[in-house]
Amino acid sequence: MNRPDSSDRALTAAVVGTGWGCLTHVPAIKAAGTQVRTLVGTDPERTRRRAELSEVPDWTTDLDSVLADPGLDIVVVATPPHTHADIVLKAVAAGKHVVCEKPFATNLADAVRMRDAARDQGVIHAVGHEFRWQPHMAATSQAVRGGEIGNPSMITHVRINSILAGPAATAPDWFQNSGSFGGWPNAEIQHVIDELRTAVGEFASVTALEGQVTEHAWDAAETFLVQFTMENGAMGVIQSSVGAFGPMVNTQRLTGTKGSIWTTPEGVVMLHDGTAERIVEPPAHLLNGDGPQLTNAQAAALSGGDTLSTALSGATVRFLRPTQLLHEAFREAVLGRERTAWPPLPTFDDGVANTAVHEAIRRSIATGRPQDVRTIRVG
Numbered sequence: 001m002n003r004p005d006s007s008d009r010a011l012t013a014a015v016v017g018t019g020w021g022c023l024t025h026v027p028a029i030k031a032a033g034t035q036v037r038t039l040v041g042t043d044p045e046r047t048r049r050r051a052e053l054s055e056v057p058d059w060t061t062d063l064d065s066v067l068a069d070p071g072l073d074i075v076v077v078a079t080p081p082h083t084h085a086d087i088v089l090k091a092v093a094a095g096k097h098v099v100c101e102k103p104f105a106t107n108l109a110d111a112v113r114m115r116d117a118a119r120d121q122g123v124i125h126a127v128g129h130e131f132r133w134q135p136h137m138a139a140t141s142q143a144v145r146g147g148e149i150g151n152p153s154m155i156t157h158v159r160i161n162s163i164l165a166g167p168a169a170t171a172p173d174w175f176q177n178s179g180s181f182g183g184w185p186n187a188e189i190q191h192v193i194d195e196l197r198t199a200v201g202e203f204a205s206v207t208a209l210e211g212q213v214t215e216h217a218w219d220a221a222e223t224f225l226v227q228f229t230m231e232n233g234a235m236g237v238i239q240s241s242v243g244a245f246g247p248m249v250n251t252q253r254l255t256g257t258k259g260s261i262w263t264t265p266e267g268v269v270m271l272h273d274g275t276a277e278r279i280v281e282p283p284a285h286l287l288n289g290d291g292p293q294l295t296n297a298q299a300a301a302l303s304g305g306d307t308l309s310t311a312l313s314g315a316t317v318r319f320l321r322p323t324q325l326l327h328e329a330f331r332e333a334v335l336g337r338e339r340t341a342w343p344p345l346p347t348f349d350d351g352v353a354n355t356a357v358h359e360a361i362r363r364s365i366a367t368g369r370p371q372d373v374r375t376i377r378v379g
Helices: 020-031 044-053 063-067 081-093 108-121 135-145 184-199 296-302 307-314 317-334 348-367
Strands: 012-016 035-040 058-060 074-077 097-100 125-127 152-160 203-211 223-230 235-241 249-256 260-263 269-272 277-280
Touching: 012 020, 020 035, 020 074, 020 296, 020 307, 020 317, 035 044, 035 063, 044 058, 044 296, 058 063, 063 081, 074 081, 081 097, 081 108, 097 317, 108 125, 108 348, 125 317, 125 348, 135 184, 135 249, 135 260, 135 269, 135 277, 152 184, 152 223, 184 203, 184 223, 184 235, 184 348, 203 348, 223 348, 296 307
Parallel strands: 012 035, 012 074, 035 058, 074 097, 097 125, 152 235
Antiparallel strands: 152 249, 203 223, 223 235, 249 260, 260 269, 269 277
């Protein structure tokens, strides 16, 4: 079993998943100072080709053989969400430290099983919420937690674009299928849940809708709306779509009893303290360094070729540095080093809390009724 230690030894990782795993995690892990030893996939030829493109020395479709390696420290799970629980539980049982992509789980029971197994085995665990390290999001959450706007009372989150607008748009097979936990609501909502939990605290209630705003030959939704309340009394709305024709709309604004904080289209965080506006600078350590590089040609070669994958590969540059910082924080935790820098590492405990809110949203969509998150949440 790999216990946290305080040495400065080299760490090794295996990445399970050849899509987002190769686009972001492999270059980010390397930049964080950890060796990526093996790429694990399901299709032999695709896995071989992407391991070569990503300069990963070994590849395989046999996860069990990778987990049997006593010299392997970390497993990064970057596969479709309905596969997370089985892979994570195997990795944890083998004593490996685990980073799991989000959405963490497709249901709360699996989320709890993964968290409890990691606790029992004493391994380090994290969820891939790299958005915590986006400079504007870190600046916002730190300012709100620091009382800069007083008690948060109103939250507005709107993210609308046209990536999947129209019947010609395509996505990976699992994403198109609601039965595989596909669709934009399941892909996006845990990002937003984690963003708001980090800044404000726990959710109290949700009321949600989902659907398609343009026609598709698949059944998963590309649009969702959530009205919600937080335990501190704040009320808010989330509106998100990748299926709306026209220009992008992107608004994140939190209002409190003493002021408001928001992000401009240029990514600048502004705060009005009740008397005047000022810029809120992100934590300095998030701005130092350029992060790993991936050329457009490399990203295109690693893309699945569908509309969604192509769009995400083109946006990869925005995620590489935050993902590197997540893996740096994870590496520090594995090595047993105390860390006080903002933001905090998202653990499987956050995965369970985020999944509880997500499950409440799914229940609201299914029933057409508000859901009390507090009756779903577990310890």
